[in-house]
Amino acid sequence: MNLTLKVWRQKNRSAAGEFATYQARDIIPDMSFLEMLDVVNEEILAQGHEPFAFDSDCREGICGACSLVINGIPHGGNKGVTACQLHMRHFHDGQTITIEPWRASAFPVDRDLITDRTAFDRIIASGGFISAHTGGAPDGNALPVSKPDADKAMDAAACIGCGACVAACKNASAMLFVAAKVSHLGLLPQGQAERYDRVVKMVxxxxxxxxxNCTVTGACEAVCPKEISLEFIGRLNRDYLVGSLKK
Amino acid sequence: MNIFQFLFKSSLGRKYIMAVTGAALVVFVIGHMVGNLSFLLGREEINAYGHFLHTKPELLWATRIGLLVMIVLHIWSAIALSAANKAARPVGYAVQKSNGSSYASRTMLMSGLIVFCFIVYHLLHFTVQAPAVNLTGKDFGTLIDSEGRRDIYSMIVLGFSRPAIAIFYMVGVGLLSLHLSHGVSSLFQSLGLRSKGYAPLINCAATVLAVVLIIGYWSIPLSVLTGLKK
Structure with missing residues (x-):
């Protein structure tokens, strides 16, 4: 396959960026999207130019590092999949692909397609944890958790913190991320002690x-590679209401 | 910290304000439609309804002041939240996709602001009865029926006899319905009352309500424009 790439290039946080056009030649349809970018970057390097920078780490869809808006869709629009797990067979020969970084004032562009997502870390640091000492491994059923609650907590805990929800939301809202983090702890017995304090601090x-802010458009849920449900935002709203009344 | 600080300062608190005031306004919009449909029953029914409202000034004014407070808070929260939303994405995307979001959900601010302009006109037209805005050259305030009551029936027939005004009214109601098709389901979400199991039902109810409002409100100007009521 041969493709045309329009890639966002930006030297640093304060520089003005612009799109640069590159040709991706002889791409194998079974390559992942990031492998295709590697091929293009190697060619750019061979020509003596500066390759474009993008985030990636595990390349198996579990770390949340890759963060590309591909043709207007965070992670490229293959449902429930990160950009690293998106394969070139979903594109067609001769296609032009526009690649942009996450766009949010809370995620400033550090370079090219790389954004600074430490805002998420600061949200987690403000309450997304359980501070009780857990001691040794407890007996299996010492702390009963109902199956539906366990399942729901796992669904929320699937969030890899990639920030696609922020990137897709027309308001650059982080509600789905915060909702997932608040819910996966708030649904389990270990998370109860700090449940309402946590939600207030994280918000x-x-x-x-x-x-x-969330305007319930559902774009976050649609692009989330882990398919976190909008239902968790409802839960966040509920917990915050209780939390603010308790303060 | 007290609850007011959470309500007015935090993003979620402002959404609670938007949701609760929106809910109150929806209740009014439904009641207003049901009351006004008495127009279709005839002159006696709607004039009696209007007379009933005007003989209870304490109720009438309590409702009016309550609605004013709701509208002010609703618009304040909309502007405060929208300003934060705009600031959250200073640089947009070169390729814009809706990512599964509905048209109604993406245009809430615009539909809301147009509906607000419509409400201001609507109040001048039928409540304040300013002769300058009704395009008929008549003063609606002087219309009295045979029993000496305000002749609301004649006011509506006369008011909608100008097609431009009737069409503006229908556009206003149409946009209000679009606004509510998203707003009603969204308010349940903002107040944390929408779970996965109930979400389809709530969304469906919001759509049904929007359609019912269009049919109900449109039936009045349409019955005048088509000559069924005169």
Whole structure:
């Protein structure tokens, strides 16, 4: 396959960026999207130019490092899949592909397609944990958890913190991320002690980081590579209401 | 920290304000439609309804002041939230995709602001009865029926006799319905009352309500424009 790439190039946080056009030649349809980018970058390097920078780590869809908006869709639109697990067979020969970084004031562009997503880390650091000492491994059924709650907590815990929800939301809202993190702890018995304190603190940090607000468009849920449900945002709203009344 | 600080300062608190005020306004919109449909029953029915409302000034004014407070809070939260949303994405995408979001959900601010302009006109037209805006050259305030009551029936017939005004009214109601098709389901979400199991039902109810409002409200100007009521 031969493709035309329009890639966002930006030297650093304060520089003005622009799109650069590259040709991706002889791409094998079974390559992943990131492998295709590697091929293009090697050619750019061979020509003596600076390759474009993009984030990647595990390349198996579990780390949340890759963060590309491909033709207007975070992770490229193959449902429930990160960009690293998107394969070139989903594109067609001769296609032009536009690749942009996540766009949010809370995720400033560090270079080319790489954004600084430490705002998520600060949200987690403000309450996304359980501070009780857990001691040794407890007996299997010492702490009963119902199957539906365990399943739901696991669904929320599937969030890899990639930030696609923020990238897709027209308001650059981080509600789905915060909802997933608040819910996976709030659904389990170990998370109860700090449940309402946690939600209030995490929402406060989310607001301070400059993310937008949820207008329930559902774009976050549609692009989430882990298919986190909008239902968790409802849960977050509920917990925050209780949390703010308890304060 | 007290609850007011959470309500007015936090992003989620502002959404609660938007949801609760929106819910109150929806209840009014439904009640207003049901009351006004008495127009279709005839002159006696709607004039009696209007007379009933005007003989209870304490109820009427409590409702009006309540609605004003709801609208002010609803618009304030909309502007505050929208400003934060705009600031959250200073640089947009070269390729814009809706990513599964509905048209209604993406245009809430615009549909809301147009509906607000419509409401201002609607109040001047039928509540304040400003002769300058009704395009008929008549003063609606002087219309009295045979029993000496406000002749609301004649006011509506006269008011919608100008097609441009009737069409503007229908566009206003259409946009309101679009606004509510998203707003009603969204308010349940904002208040944390929408779970996965109930979400399809809530979404469906919001769509049905939007359609019912269009049919109900449109039936009044249409009955005048088609000559069924005169």
């Amino acid at each position: 406060e940090t989310m607001d301070n980081e400059g993310f937008g």
